[in-house]
Amino acid sequence: MRKPVTSGRTGIPRRRGDELEAAILDAVWAELVEHGYGRLTMDGIAARARTSKPVLYRRWPNRVELVMAALGRNAPDYQDPPDTGELRTDLLVFLRGLLHRFDDLPVDAVHGFLVDLMRDPELRRVFRAALTDGGPVETLSVMMHRAAERGEINPARLTPRVVALPLDLLRDTFMVGGEVASDQVIAEVLDEIVLPLLRAPSNG
Amino acid sequence: MRKPVTSGRTGIPRRRGDELEAAILDAVWAELVEHGYGRLTMDGIAARARTSKPVLYRRWPNRVELVMAALGRNAPDYQDPPDTGELRTDLLVFLRGLLHRFDDLPVDAVHGFLVDLMRDPELRRVFRAALTDGGPVETLSVMMHRAAERGEINPARLTPRVVALPLDLLRDTFMVGGEVASDQVIAEVLDEIVLPLLRAPSNG
DNA sequence: TCTTTAAGAAACGCAACGTATCTACGAGAA
DNA sequence: TTCTCGTAGATACGTTGCGTTTCTTAAAGA
Structure with missing residues (x-):
């Protein structure tokens, strides 16, 4: 009843x-x-x-x-890849935009969600696919290859692993640190790691 | 009653x-x-x-x-830093040992634990501290500085962020991939990223 | 022997998930 | 206009697992 x-x-x-x-x-x-x-x-x-x-x-x-x-x-769509003529600026602008896509939400919301995503194998797969297929990794690739054509960096360095490097590092920083990387941290990652690596000559 | x-x-x-x-x-x-x-x-x-x-x-x-x-x-204590006279081998041996510390457990056990750790700010802090203070990052630092003294790599590259780089990358791989990095993946990370970066001359 | 500490058992309260069951609304077919 | 079917919406339930409470009693130490 x-x-x-x-x-x-x-x-x-x-x-x-x-x-x-x-x-x-x-x-x-x-x-x-x-x-x-x-x-x-x-x-x-x-x-x-x-x-x-x-x-x-x-x-x-x-x-x-x-x-x-x-x-x-x-979430707002992230912008088209910036094309300032200088890779460092391109990366800085793009990564900054990417990291601040969810600034309307409290940090915990994004962090907790990301952490939760990692718990399910299928969702991890979806996540990885979202990064590459039409995702930010593709954008990074575009920017880096343009820089290579300009002669700014060593084209031989552009393996998938290296292209994804800045994103992987900043995501790890976010996961382990619990906070969105500041502009300074982004800059350090670029200046200490990503750019020196990309510029390094083969057989250096 | x-x-x-x-x-x-x-x-x-x-x-x-x-x-x-x-x-x-x-x-x-x-x-x-x-x-x-x-x-x-x-x-x-x-x-x-x-x-x-x-x-x-x-x-x-x-x-x-x-x-x-x-x-x-x-968990078994991880070994003293290997000292083979060649940084690549040192890193390979050390990282491999580190990643296989918990091989007695199913992957999910370690992965799930790590993911869960990340959910609590205090535990994240503890985790970060465990990496540096007497942890694997210190070992990496020792190995890299020895290599720098041997002239194998550029000492100017040895910032904290770079020293921790291999660990950060492999951890991220683990978190997002859900599997312990194979020897080949470790080697790729070293050969495509870590070592070229460490060897890159300043103002390269 | 007496006292005190903590082990051990059982059950509870709580939060949150995900589901089952039923009522009733409303869009589209007849 | 009326009927019908899909599904919105309400409510309550079963389950799981955490962390707690309460109580009895074994055993260490004075």
Whole structure:
């Protein structure tokens, strides 16, 4: 037996499809802003979106994937690769922009999410793919190859591992440090590591 | 009111102090081997150690710290810095040894633990400190400075960030990849990144 | 022997996940 | 306009696992 329900009197008319989905993803974002990732709960999201948990689980299999969708939706697209004519500036500008994509959220929100991503093999795979296929690593590659054509760096250095290097290092800094790298840290990574390496002659 | 207890008839006499602690840490290790980190539970540990949860919590504030203690206890100390006369070999040997310290455990156990470590700011701090103060980064530094004295590499390159570079990269590989870097990956990191950078002349 | 410390057992409270069940709304078909 | 079907929405549940509380009692030490 079940007590008759007053029916969805949340005040707003019943939403569906894209409208509902948008409301949910916005709610995720808002909850992230307010509570960070550690205190993000499915109940909280459902409540904030004025819907219910089953609605969430009909669309996303779990919390991480829901947050992934929310981040993907609300994050600003990162810019086209800068082309200032000097690799150092290109990298600095691009990496800075990349690291500050989620500045609207508390650090913990992004950090916690990233850490959580790493727990699932499949999500790690997705993450790695997102970096390369049309992702920031590709952008880095473009910038570096342009610099190589300009003669700024040694083209022989441009292996996949090296191209991804700045990103890998800054991500590690973020993971272990818990804070977004400052402009100075970015500059140090470039000036102490990435650029000297790229400029190093073969058989140096 | 409480039903009178048959008293700790687990068969073994009541243990205390170091003996008990050792049994607990061994139990953690065994549970890690059997279930990995994802399915490691405090109840499971207590049961396996033939003790009870309060005993665990009297000693360690939470799961991560307990596991930390278990890893610290059971892991073999890593060797003295190798000194083969050639930096590449030194690094290769040392890093390989470092990465295989926990080969008795399933990969997931170490990976899951590391990921979990990153979730707590205080534990991140502890982790960073463990790397430098008497940790592997210090060993790297020793090996690199010896190489610099031999004239193998450019001493001006030896900033803290560069010294830690191989470790940072391989850790990132582990975190994002979920697998311990193979010997080949270690070699690639050294041959494509670390060594060319260390050898690069200043103002190259 | 007496005292004190801590082991050990059991159960609890809590948070959060993910699911099951049911009602009822509303868009599109008939 | 009416019917119907998909799904929104509400609620409650089962589960897991953490960390705690409470109590009894073994055993170390004075």
